Amino acid sequence: MKRALHPGRHANTVLWLLLAAVTAFLSQYGRDIARSFDARWLLKVPFAMRIPMKAEIGAFMKWLVDEAHFGPVTFTDLTRAVAWAIDQPYRLVRALLESGFVQGQGNDAVQILPPLSWLAVVFVVMAIGHYVRSWKLAVFVGGCFLYLAVFGQWDSAMITLASIVIAVPFGVVGGLLLGIGGYRWRWFERLLVPVLDLMQTVPIFAYLVPILFLFGFGPVSALVATVIYAMPPMVRITMLALRSVPDEIREFGRMVGCTRHQMTWRVLIPSAVPMLMVGVNQVIMLSLNMVIIASMIGAGGLGYDVLTSLRRLDIGGGLEAGIAIVVLAVALDRLSQAFAERSLPSRQPENASFLRRFPRMTMSVAVIAGLAVAGLFWPFLQDYPAGGEITTGPFWQDLVRAINVNFFDQLEAAKTFMLLSFLIPVKRFLLSLPWPWVVFLITLAGWQLGRWKLALLCFLLSMFIAVNGLWGKAMVTIYLCGVSVVIAALIGIPLGILAAGNERAGRIIGGFIDTLQTLPSFVYLIPVVMLFRVGDFSAMIAVILYALAPAVRYTAHGIRAIDPQLVEAGVVSGCTRGQLLGRIRLPLALPEIMLGINQTIMLALSMLVITALVGTRDLGQEVYIALTKADTGRGIVAGVSVAFIAIMADRLIAAAAARTRRRLGLA
Amino acid sequence: MPQKPVKLVCRNIWKLFGEGAERFLHDRPEPPDAAEIEAAGLIGAVRDATIEVHEGEIFVIMGLSGSGKSTLIRCLSRLVEPTAGEILFEGRNLLAASEREMIEIRRHKMGMVFQHFALLPHLSVLQNVAFPLEVQGVDRRRREERAREVIRLVGLQGREDNFPRELSGGQQQRVGIARSLAVEPELWFLDEPFSALDPLIRREMQDEFLRLQNVLRKTIVFITHDFDEAIRLADRIAIMKDGAVIQTASPEELVLAPVNDYVAEFTRHIPRAKVLTLGSVMVPGPPSGPVAGILAADTRVEAAADKVEAATLPYGVADEDGNIIGTVDGRIIVDVLIGRETRRESRQ
Numbered sequence A: 001m002k003r004a005l006h007p008g009r010h011a012n013t014v015l016w017l018l019l020a021a022v023t024a025f026l027s028q029y030g031r032d033i034a035r036s037f038d039a040r041w042l043l044k045v046p047f048a049m050r051i052p053m054k055a056e057i058g059a060f061m062k063w064l065v066d067e068a069h070f071g072p073v074t075f076t077d078l079t080r081a082v083a084w085a086i087d088q089p090y091r092l093v094r095a096l097l098e099s100g101f102v103q104g105q106g107n108d109a110v111q112i113l114p115p116l117s118w119l120a121v122v123f124v125v126m127a128i129g130h131y132v133r134s135w136k137l138a139v140f141v142g143g144c145f146l147y148l149a150v151f152g153q154w155d156s157a158m159i160t161l162a163s164i165v166i167a168v169p170f171g172v173v174g175g176l177l178l179g180i181g182g183y184r185w186r187w188f189e190r191l192l193v194p195v196l197d198l199m200q201t202v203p204i205f206a207y208l209v210p211i212l213f214l215f216g217f218g219p220v221s222a223l224v225a226t227v228i229y230a231m232p233p234m235v236r237i238t239m240l241a242l243r244s245v246p247d248e249i250r251e252f253g254r255m256v257g258c259t260r261h262q263m264t265w266r267v268l269i270p271s272a273v274p275m276l277m278v279g280v281n282q283v284i285m286l287s288l289n290m291v292i293i294a295s296m297i298g299a300g301g302l303g304y305d306v307l308t309s310l311r312r313l314d315i316g317g318g319l320e321a322g323i324a325i326v327v328l329a330v331a332l333d334r335l336s337q338a339f340a341e342r343s344l345p346s347r348q349p350e351n352a353s354f355l356r357r358f359p360r361m362t363m364s365v366a367v368i369a370g371l372a373v374a375g376l377f378w379p380f381l382q383d384y385p386a387g388g389e390i391t392t393g394p395f396w397q398d399l400v401r402a403i404n405v406n407f408f409d410q411l412e413a414a415k416t417f418m419l420l421s422f423l424i425p426v427k428r429f430l431l432s433l434p435w436p437w438v439v440f441l442i443t444l445a446g447w448q449l450g451r452w453k454l455a456l457l458c459f460l461l462s463m464f465i466a467v468n469g470l471w472g473k474a475m476v477t478i479y480l481c482g483v484s485v486v487i488a489a490l491i492g493i494p495l496g497i498l499a500a501g502n503e504r505a506g507r508i509i510g511g512f513i514d515t516l517q518t519l520p521s522f523v524y525l526i527p528v529v530m531l532f533r534v535g536d537f538s539a540m541i542a543v544i545l546y547a548l549a550p551a552v553r554y555t556a557h558g559i560r561a562i563d564p565q566l567v568e569a570g571v572v573s574g575c576t577r578g579q580l581l582g583r584i585r586l587p588l589a590l591p592e593i594m595l596g597i598n599q600t601i602m603l604a605l606s607m608l609v610i611t612a613l614v615g616t617r618d619l620g621q622e623v624y625i626a627l628t629k630a631d632t633g634r635g636i637v638a639g640v641s642v643a644f645i646a647i648m649a650d651r652l653i654a655a656a657a658a659r660t661r662r663r664l665g666l667a
Numbered sequence B: 001m002p003q004k005p006v007k008l009v010c011r012n013i014w015k016l017f018g019e020g021a022e023r024f025l026h027d028r029p030e031p032p033d034a035a036e037i038e039a040a041g042l043i044g045a046v047r048d049a050t051i052e053v054h055e056g057e058i059f060v061i062m063g064l065s066g067s068g069k070s071t072l073i074r075c076l077s078r079l080v081e082p083t084a085g086e087i088l089f090e091g092r093n094l095l096a097a098s099e100r101e102m103i104e105i106r107r108h109k110m111g112m113v114f115q116h117f118a119l120l121p122h123l124s125v126l127q128n129v130a131f132p133l134e135v136q137g138v139d140r141r142r143r144e145e146r147a148r149e150v151i152r153l154v155g156l157q158g159r160e161d162n163f164p165r166e167l168s169g170g171q172q173q174r175v176g177i178a179r180s181l182a183v184e185p186e187l188w189f190l191d192e193p194f195s196a197l198d199p200l201i202r203r204e205m206q207d208e209f210l211r212l213q214n215v216l217r218k219t220i221v222f223i224t225h226d227f228d229e230a231i232r233l234a235d236r237i238a239i240m241k242d243g244a245v246i247q248t249a250s251p252e253e254l255v256l257a258p259v260n261d262y263v264a265e266f267t268r269h270i271p272r273a274k275v276l277t278l279g280s281v282m283v284p285g286p287p288s289g290p291v292a293g294i295l296a297a298d299t300r301v302e303a304a305a306d307k308v309e310a311a312t313l314p315y316g317v318a319d320e321d322g323n324i325i326g327t328v329d330g331r332i333i334v335d336v337l338i339g340r341e342t343r344r345e346s347r348q
């Protein structure tokens, strides 16, 4: 085997050229051939081969809810207990931020205590901003929250914020504990990592289906989904952070005679705090993303506003709520990032007064109380006066209408051109391939890159999709994902090269990409639908925007990380700038770029499922339909299929990147 | 010199890293050599090391990078479990101690200073130094009082409320030293404590360390890969190579009687005047004429050089009891200073 490697590389190219030719041939004539041999099973997975997993999963879920019990405790009791534990703090926070404390039910309800005054909330976030960084940050986040009040998004934003305030501690603490478990016990880690892998590749909607089934429609379901979705990165970062505590610190802990408990909580966790904070930031941003999406199962708030606007095609309302989400996202991101990067302040002397030691907290409490009392006399201090609200809805509506009227032809032409010359041919090509041939190709690729292990994985996962009768929809998913990723790469890689080569461009592009990444995925749908209405093209644009960031980042990083001596060697031997790029920089950065594309694919797949809302006919649609029908089995099978596509892509590309790296001697 | 009682003994300590190390070692009738260990796919970090540390001495372990110093010291404190061997601490078998007992021993009898300081980043200087006491459950007032005391001892008063990142490397290591002294350990381990510091600070810290030891008289195991440092600080030195201890002796003996070329190579570039004492370079026997004065036999040549050279007459050399046992003159000093073979060495 080893000896055949060199001539093998050549033979390999020939082999794949040959395979490509056969594939092209099959896509053209496969249909006719199959028909003439009366072998329809080549085109459609025959019913005899299908295994109705969705029915079984559905039945299992039903059994779980109706009959399962552990001793005297039924499964339903368990879910009720979880729901209760989440619901209580949520009600409290929501009352505090939005609804006020109410006694009685329905029409008899009387408000005993109003929610926090809008000014008090603005003051508190400013105090936090000042505490974690500076006046500048305080003014910035204060401005963001003021925006929410002035532009009439306050109540919805506070509902969303209440969900986040509850979801984040659950996500952080849960992730921390699981992470500590994974750090302590090898077997636990071995159990945990594949679950995390799956959780991060299963599309968001697929979570919603079983959760909806177990917890019913409402904020609790949304919170459970949010916590589950936002926890995995925290678990990973916790394990990583604990492992990267220097050995000496660990040894120091043992040398002073720490017990295991003291070791974990007094030595390891505090030493790992800076890294753990990065995890907290991630939990916050993912929670926001999910809380918006979870409006489909009853989260309410800004996400719900966007959703209803999208359904009514109310352009202005959708954009208003969308911008509010962006503002909230940016504010939360800056705050939590500043918190993560914060260097500890010098200690205040122990004997200083409470006011000296906690000036902001004392002042915040005073302001909250003061405004609550003052609000009784001057209502505008309690609720932002409706008369002072500025609504931008009509403005956006007019703007979009103007664009659509004046540029309709151009937009339409661009869309039609892309559809006819690129999207539709690719779609047709993929859909006309006989499925056994595709399975064969994927398995072969797996064998070439990772021998039988990867080949087996590829074979089993693709067969799973086939036997569940989802082949056609999976191909549509791959087609949409494929074209989006190609275009994202075509835009992202040059941007990355630019960012790496020029510091100023790097800063601007970096800022742009950072902002794109803080936006919840839902937001991308709004402008796209407005300009291009529903369909594959709109979906593609939304996916490209959402998935662009890693292509840019990894390219820039890969090029920056090249040993400068290698570039100098090129300069000394007289390379032009183009040659430097083509012969030295790009080839050496290739493994890194491949990982970036890998990430882009992962993001594209997760976004694709959301674009089902704008009418694609892929696996995402399947999940979405399952969600609306609360058909757990169907939703899970389709969701897992998307996850399997992601896993195959991930493993194949990672193997290819590792191989390239070895070939370049970078490993 | 009268022998002080033995504080810590380790006999025939082995530490092999890798799968199945224990079985590999127990299965053979006699100890394996380096080649056999490597053939078995193991790493012989410490091989058959035996040392004895006496009460109140500074025992330096020295060797090149990777020679197993850190592993040996970690075996002594059982941070690393030895593959085979015996460790006696105050006559008590350390390897038989339970986890609980080890925690007690470490809390009250051992202290350790680390190469990269190992300070907790989230605690202030005061809290860092008080941390070992906090772990033991000492109440806050008492532990902070004690912490302030040792902080003063290492000369860092006024910096109690700073965080480690606000201190220079030398100051950070002072905190590390203070912290390890807070529990008044009887046995003090220092693993290359000054290696991460630049040369000037390093010398300053060595002086500081000697000053502390003059006050505290701890039993010390000190690791370094710097021979200069070793001879400055050590009462005795153990030289390690590839996991084995190849010679244990006082600095002077290492210079005068290296067991092999490897040790000789270490000592070659060392200015002898810093190591040799008058007792080992003098002309033995009573002085033949008048002397310029009397010097103690354990004075290092370096310290006496100026005096002896300036005098026209030789100096008498006296042992601990004050008996004159030999003489030194300018010529002998010059021999030592320029590295010419001294009479004593050529006799060996």
Ligand SMILES: Nc1ncnc2c1ncn2[C@@H]1O[C@H](COP(=O)(O)OP(=O)(O)OP(=O)(O)O)[C@@H](O)[C@H]1O
Pocket (backbone or CB within 6 Å): B017, B018, B043, B044, B045, B063, B064, B065, B066, B067, B068, B069, B070, B071, B072, B225
């Ligand atoms: N946990 C471990 N697993 C495997 N090998 C180890 C481990 N710890 C140390 N070694 C190996 O044991 C040998 C001795 O290492 P040790 O750290 O004791 O050397 P050292 O003398 O302290 O070196 P330095 O001066 O660089 O600190 C080295 O070859 C090292 O690679």
Ligand SMILES: [Mg+2]
Pocket (backbone or CB within 6 Å): B069, B070, B071, B192
């Ligand atoms: Mg070491």
